Amino acid sequence: MPDPKEILKEHISNFASLNEEQFDYFFSHFNMINLQKGQMLITEGDSVDHEYFVVDGCLKAFYLNDNMKMFILQFAMPNWWVSDFDALYSKNRATINVDCITSANILSISNEDREKICKEIHEVEHFFRWRTNKGYVAAQKRLLSFMDNDVKFRYEELLALYPQLYNLVPKHLIASYLGVTRETLSRLRQ
Template structure:
C-alpha cells in the first residue's frame, strides 16, 4: 500500500478529514528509509520529530550506567515512536530509537504537529486520543511488571502482539520483559 494510504487508513480509524485536510496534513511528513541497526535517535540528541512506521520495526530503549538495555517500546507498522520527553520537554534525549529491521517511516516535526492541531481540530482530537491510548498502555505495562511474573508478562505480550515473536529477536523481547535471555528461553 502507498504510504499516503497507510496513514490515511490509520487516521480514518479515529477521525474523519476531508481530502483537502488530509492532503495538507500529509504534506508535512517527510519519508525516510532506515536500515536494520541504524540509529534514529541517540541519548543526548535534540529531538524535533516523531516517526510513523509504515513498514519494518523500531525499538525505543534506554541503556543504564551498567550498560544494561531496557526496551520501552517496539514500533511496527502504523505505530508511532520518538523520545516524547525530549520532543515535548525541550530536553536532550534520554532514550534511543533504532531499527530492528529495515524500516520505512514518515517523519513529522513537533512544530508542524502543533500547528496542524491548532488548524484542524480533528487532528488535535486524534493526537490526544493517541497520547491517551499510549498512556493507558504504559500504565497497564507498569502494573503488569508490579503484579505478574515473567511467564505471565511474556504470554500477555505475545497474545497482544503475536507478530513480535517472529519479528523481534528473543534477546530484545527479554529486555522488554526485564529478564535475561536465559530466563526467556525457559518460558517458551
C-alpha cells in the same frame, strides 16, 4: 513498499474524520525516511524535534544504563508512533535511543508542524490527543503488569497482544523488554 499516504490515511481514519483536502494538507507536512537494520533514529543526547509513524519495519525505543544494560521501553511496528516524547515536548536532550530492528520506512513530522496543524484542524488535534491518551494507558498497563504479574504471564500476554513480535524481534530483545535474561525467556518457551 506499501503506499505510506494510504497507510497513514487508514490509520488516522480509525479515529478522526478528515476530508481529502484536510488529509492531503496534513500529509504534506510529513517526510519519508528509509532506514536500514541497526540504523539509529534517535541517540541519547540528541535534540529531538520530530515524531515518527512506522509505515513498515520494526524499531525499538530503549535506554542504556551506566552498566550498558538495555531496557526496552517500546517496540514500534507498522502503524505505531515512536520518538523520545519527553525530549520532544520538554525540549530537553534525548534520554533514550531509537533504532531499527529491521529495515524500516517511516514518516516524520516536526513538533512545530504537528502543533500548527492541530490548531488549524480540530480533527487532527483530536487524533493526536486520542493517540497520546492511548499511549499513556498502554504504559500504565505495562507498569501495572510488571508490579502484579510474573514473567510467564507477561510473556504470554505480550505474545497474545502482539503475536507478530515473536517472528519480527530477536528473542534477546523480547527478554530485555520483559526485564529477564535470554535464558529465563528460553525456559518460559519450553
